[in-house]
Amino acid sequence: MLTLYDYLPSQNAYKVRLLLNHLATPYRTKLVSIFEGEGQSDDYLALNPTGAVPTIELDDGRTLAESNAILTFLAEGTRYLPVDPYNRATVLQWLFFEADYVQSSIATLRLWVQTGKDQHRGAELIAHKRAASMRALAVLDRALVRTDFLGGTDYTIADISVFAYVHRADEANLPLSRFANVTRWIEAVRRQARFLDQVHPFTVDPHSHREIVHTVDEDAAAVGENQSVR
Ligand SMILES: N[C@@H](CCC(=O)N[C@@H](CS)C(=O)NCC(=O)O)C(=O)O
Numbered sequence: 001m002l003t004l005y006d007y008l009p010s011q012n013a014y015k016v017r018l019l020l021n022h023l024a025t026p027y028r029t030k031l032v033s034i035f036e037g038e039g040q041s042d043d044y045l046a047l048n049p050t051g052a053v054p055t056i057e058l059d060d061g062r063t064l065a066e067s068n069a070i071l072t073f074l075a076e077g078t079r080y081l082p083v084d085p086y087n088r089a090t091v092l093q094w095l096f097f098e099a100d101y102v103q104s105s106i107a108t109l110r111l112w113v114q115t116g117k118d119q120h121r122g123a124e125l126i127a128h129k130r131a132a133s134m135r136a137l138a139v140l141d142r143a144l145v146r147t148d149f150l151g152g153t154d155y156t157i158a159d160i161s162v163f164a165y166v167h168r169a170d171e172a173n174l175p176l177s178r179f180a181n182v183t184r185w186i187e188a189v190r191r192q193a194r195f196l197d198q199v200h201p202f203t204v205d206p207h208s209h210r211e212i213v214h215t216v217d218e219d220a221a222a223v224g225e226n227q228s229v230r
Contacts, residue, residue: 002027005047005055007034008200009114009208011107011164012067013054018160019074021196035207040215051214067164068095071157080157087151094150094158098165101139105132107165110172114202115209133172137179140166144181148188155192163189168199 004020006013006029020027032038032053039051048055048065056070057063064070072095075081082088109129112118118126140162143150150158167186169176177183189195202208 003057005030005032005053007032007053009202010053015067015161015164016054016070018196019071022194035210068161075157091151091156091158095161098161101136102165105136106169109133113172133174141179141181144185159189
């Protein structure tokens with residue numbers, strides 16, 4: 001049986017849970033307490049070189065990291081990943097957009113706001129993340145003018161991936177309702193068969209206020225230098 005290395009408040013992990021729910025695929029969960037440093041243990045770094053969640057482990061022991069790579073692997077041969085090369089590349093376009101533009105803006109800002117880390121980040125950095133988040137939402141709103149879903153007429157892993165953080169943008173103090181096409185699309189995602197309506201707030205983890213110290217940090221004491229990462 002598939003194993004998902006998970007951290008419940010992680011929306012990157014939620015993407016994988018959502019697809020597994022759509023596919024009705026059974027799996028077991030192993031929780032990784034990322035803010036207590038479990039992701040940086042040698043054992044976990046052997047499974048996922050970044051030390052982050054999600055990671056999946058297959059029956060034969062092979063592992064895969066990066067939420068969007070996991071979605072692509074699990075969706076192969078299903079309705080959630082097109083076969084046609086152009087349609088498939090369009091899905092990839094939005095997976096790359098999510099990893100590049102959404103994770104670094106909306107996801108990061110939401111984490112900081114929800115765990116109180118925004119208090120230690122400085123106004124300029126917060127303003128930068130907010131501007132980048134607004135740009136990402138505007139890009140999505142433009143893209144969704146003519147199509148129901150990001151990949152075109154069908155709901156795919158592109159929607160699953162982008163939905164994970166975008167539908168929680170108000171938790172980053174972003175005015176989500178101002179983006180009418182995004183709002184309509186969020187409702188369309190929610191109407192999909194076997195949609196997983198599940199969000200775990202960071203308050204379930206008493207350690208979530210902590211900074212993650214990565215093993216390569218040159219000076220773990222210099223939190224001011226490292227804190228802009230996540
Ligand atoms: N690009 C990665 C990001 C994964 C990520 O940042 N996961 C967070 C939880 S949402 C994490 O585990 N952070 C701990 C760390 O970065 O060490 C993905 O899409 O899977």
